[in-house]
Amino acid sequence: MGGVEDDEPPSKRVKASTEDLRSPFDNSSRSVPISPLGGSMARPLLSQGKDDMIGSKGVIKKVEFVRIITKALYSLGYERSGAALEEESGICLHSSVVNLFRKQVLDGNWNESVLTLHKIGLSDESILKSASFLILERKFFELLEKDRVMDALKTLRSEITPLGIDKKRVHELSSCVVSPQQRLLLGFANLGIETSNSRLKLLEDLQKLFPPTVMIPERRLEHLVEQALSVQREACYLHNSLDNSLSLYTDHHCGKDQIPSCTVQVLQAHHDEVWFLQFSNNGKYLASSSNDRSVIIWEVHEDGELSLKHMLTGHQKPVLMVAWSPDDFQLLTSGMEEAVRRWDVRTGDCIHVYEKGGLGLISCGWFPDGRQIFSGATDKSTCLWDLDGKEVESWKGQRTTRTSDMAVTKDGRWIISICRETAILLVDREAKLEKLIEEDQTITSFSLSGDDNFLLLNLVNQEIHLWSIKDDPVCVTRYRGHKRSRFLIRSCFGGYKQAFIASGSEDSQVYIWHRGTGDLIKALPGHSGAVNCVSWNPADPHMLASASDDHTIRIWGLNRAHLKCKEAYSNGVADQCNGKGQ
Amino acid sequence: MMDLDPRQYEHVIVNDSDVRNIVLSYLVHNCFNETAETFLACTGMKQPVDYLVDMDKRKSIFHFVLDGNALKAIELTEQLAPNLLEDDKDLHFDLLSLHFIDLVCSRKCTEALEFAQTELTPLGKLHKYVEKLEDLMALLAYEEPEKSPMFHLLSSDYRQNIADCLNRAILVSAYPNLPSYSSMERLIRQATVVRQFLHQELSKDGPPTFSLKAFLKN
Numbered sequence A: 001m002g003g004v005e006d007d008e009p010p011s012k013r014v015k016a017s018t019e020d021l022r023s024p025f026d027n028s029s030r031s032v033p034i035s036p037l038g039g040s041m042a043r044p045l046l047s048q049g050k051d052d053m054i055g056s057k058g059v060i061k062k063v064e065f066v067r068i069i070t071k072a073l074y075s076l077g078y079e080r081s082g083a084a085l086e087e088e089s090g091i092c093l094h095s096s097v098v099n100l101f102r103k104q105v106l107d108g109n110w111n112e113s114v115l116t117l118h119k120i121g122l123s124d125e126s127i128l129k130s131a132s133f134l135i136l137e138r139k140f141f142e143l144l145e146k147d148r149v150m151d152a153l154k155t156l157r158s159e160i161t162p163l164g165i166d167k168k169r170v171h172e173l174s175s176c177v178v179s180p181q182q183r184l185l186l187g188f189a190n191l192g193i194e195t196s197n198s199r200l201k202l203l204e205d206l207q208k209l210f211p212p213t214v215m216i217p218e219r220r221l222e223h224l225v226e227q228a229l230s231v232q233r234e235a236c237y238l239h240n241s242l243d244n245s246l247s248l249y250t251d252h253h254c255g256k257d258q259i260p261s262c263t264v265q266v267l268q269a270h271h272d273e274v275w276f277l278q279f280s281n282n283g284k285y286l287a288s289s290s291n292d293r294s295v296i297i298w299e300v301h302e303d304g305e306l307s308l309k310h311m312l313t314g315h316q317k318p319v320l321m322v323a324w325s326p327d328d329f330q331l332l333t334s335g336m337e338e339a340v341r342r343w344d345v346r347t348g349d350c351i352h353v354y355e356k357g358g359l360g361l362i363s364c365g366w367f368p369d370g371r372q373i374f375s376g377a378t379d380k381s382t383c384l385w386d387l388d389g390k391e392v393e394s395w396k397g398q399r400t401t402r403t404s405d406m407a408v409t410k411d412g413r414w415i416i417s418i419c420r421e422t423a424i425l426l427v428d429r430e431a432k433l434e435k436l437i438e439e440d441q442t443i444t445s446f447s448l449s450g451d452d453n454f455l456l457l458n459l460v461n462q463e464i465h466l467w468s469i470k471d472d473p474v475c476v477t478r479y480r481g482h483k484r485s486r487f488l489i490r491s492c493f494g495g496y497k498q499a500f501i502a503s504g505s506e507d508s509q510v511y512i513w514h515r516g517t518g519d520l521i522k523a524l525p526g527h528s529g530a531v532n533c534v535s536w537n538p539a540d541p542h543m544l545a546s547a548s549d550d551h552t553i554r555i556w557g558l559n560r561a562h563l564k565c566k567e568a569y570s571n572g573v574a575d576q577c578n579g580k581g582q
Numbered sequence B: 001m002m003d004l005d006p007r008q009y010e011h012v013i014v015n016d017s018d019v020r021n022i023v024l025s026y027l028v029h030n031c032f033n034e035t036a037e038t039f040l041a042c043t044g045m046k047q048p049v050d051y052l053v054d055m056d057k058r059k060s061i062f063h064f065v066l067d068g069n070a071l072k073a074i075e076l077t078e079q080l081a082p083n084l085l086e087d088d089k090d091l092h093f094d095l096l097s098l099h100f101i102d103l104v105c106s107r108k109c110t111e112a113l114e115f116a117q118t119e120l121t122p123l124g125k126l127h128k129y130v131e132k133l134e135d136l137m138a139l140l141a142y143e144e145p146e147k148s149p150m151f152h153l154l155s156s157d158y159r160q161n162i163a164d165c166l167n168r169a170i171l172v173s174a175y176p177n178l179p180s181y182s183s184m185e186r187l188i189r190q191a192t193v194v195r196q197f198l199h200q201e202l203s204k205d206g207p208p209t210f211s212l213k214a215f216l217k218n
Helices: A062-076 A079-089 A096-107 A110-119 A125-145 A149-163 A167-178 A180-185 A192-209 A220-235 A560-577 B006-010 B016-029 B033-043 B049-067 B070-080 B089-105 B109-125 B127-141 B156-174 B183-205 B212-217
Strands: A262-267 A274-279 A285-290 A295-300 A306-312 A319-324 A330-335 A340-344 A350-354 A361-366 A372-377 A381-386 A391-396 A406-408 A414-420 A423-428 A433-438 A443-448 A454-459 A463-468 A474-480 A491-494 A500-503 A510-514 A520-524 A531-536 A544-548 A553-557
Touching (some): A062 A079, A125 A149, A167 B109, A167 B127, A274 A544, A330 A361, A423 A443, A454 A491, B016 B183, B049 B070
Antiparallel strands (some): A262 A553, A285 A295, A423 A433, A454 A463, A491 A500, A531 A544
């Protein structure tokens, strides 16, 4: 007595089994299981009868759903399909009055359209007036275009002004009658040329005035889908791909396969430990510096492969760090307690050497305008130079380490530096304000996020702390797992919207955390020595570079085999749906 | 109420012929030619001949402006004081605007439109006239300009103001050495300013600001 007959052919639609539906055709028992055929058939969306909610949650009104689809069909240009849907569903996109109104507007039957407007049944007086105003204004301008000046003036005086709204506009129209220059100013000079287009635009403007039940807003379906995609993207925990890879077929959900975790290239050109590396701002180059006193500029090719472009020699000591100019045309390098050099990226030539008599310089960086550079020295002071080497300013700090990191925000306003072993000072140059970040442990290095709102600190106790610096500094997340005991290890932001944190480690692995939650996502083995520094390509969220004591640089990317599988699958499905039906 | 001791006023001697000159200047200034003639006859004062001749013409110009017949006023002004309007662009603009307003009021839209296009818009290139022009053109939009936001342009006060300006300009151009305001007006202004100054300087202790109405009632 209960259950569906087993000999029912699978193509017959199964009646939905929720208790809410009162379908008069349902002869079988109510307790039909949800997927009697093993779950391979999709549950039917639409119910028969008078029910007007659809969807599994019952929150979608059927009439609205169908009308939006109809509107989308018409917008895409599928007139016949749109009309067929209207007929088959019995749900009209627009009432006949509205259809008449639209036709009249597009044909330019202004007076009739105003009359029809009043028959649509809008209760709000102000909407009626605003809509009439738009239509009559259009009539006015088309009359002016045809040089029927007195008719236009009559329209203005007897039809537009009595509406009693938008006096300012009325006065502007008045001056349009008198002087053609005014018409130009108001942007109405070329009406005649694109009449049909501009009438469509008028219809769109009118649509915005009406409540959406009267006239469906343009591109409503597209808007809803975009919203859904946005929500999916925001919710994607491990999202690390560029936007155009979102598909409508399945809910977007990145797995760990979007995080670079495979060594795709090993760069062996340095003769000693590689201490520092950084991608250029445009992601087209990578610069690395080494204990072997050289700096190498690598070029990133279209296919993701890197090749050596220049080897920059000249430093007499190991090179501690490099800094790309904001426009990526130049590179600063600083030797260990030595000089700072400025190089031309294209030619590989050394353009300038900056020295401070008697002192050793240990760090370097650019100001955002690209016209000044700064450098930290062994006597705990920081120097500011213009490009020609003229010293602009210098000030004393309290702190010196092997690298005294310094950063400047992109608007040139804030200077961030390590002022004590356990504190970082942020100075606002314009407002003369100061902010302080204080830690319990010694800070060994830091980096600034791309949006200038966050600071990532590496601490001596093997923790990495993320601080928000926009208002009052506050520590938001901590990352643990990597190893650091003797050397300076650096970390960085990276990935899509800098949603990930990567760091080197003394156990030869590269560590990657989810920035928001602090969860460790991956630890990548491969190097045979401590990993000193990592850099994530700002232009390619799938490319990560690491520098190690084993004299090599590793480039990490996605697992290729995995990717090929995925592409094949989606291509297959696409082929079946391609093109218009028979 | 006057705070000052009334006896102080008695020490001031007012010469009668001065007073008569003040009255005459007022009459002449405002073109009351018949009254001026009678006054001169009664008091036996000597009449400055050219004053009277001009007074007739000035009077008619003044009244044409008051009536809104700006074109006629312009024509007569050109005869009486040639180049005056060329030199005073603001005044010329105001008179032309009056004519435009007159056309609008008489509902002669086509003429108003043409007049605006030929005479007024060329002046629109000057920045100081732009706002004024916008207000004038906006009048065209109303079938009942009296009910528009710019109704003050149609008022007699507005016309009176322009008529006064024109009258003064003519006097100045004809008699550049003489003041453009009648002595009576100047005296009242003087009193007002002095009292105001005293009031500001001495605040509570000083006399109140001058009010002609209060003075006359007293």
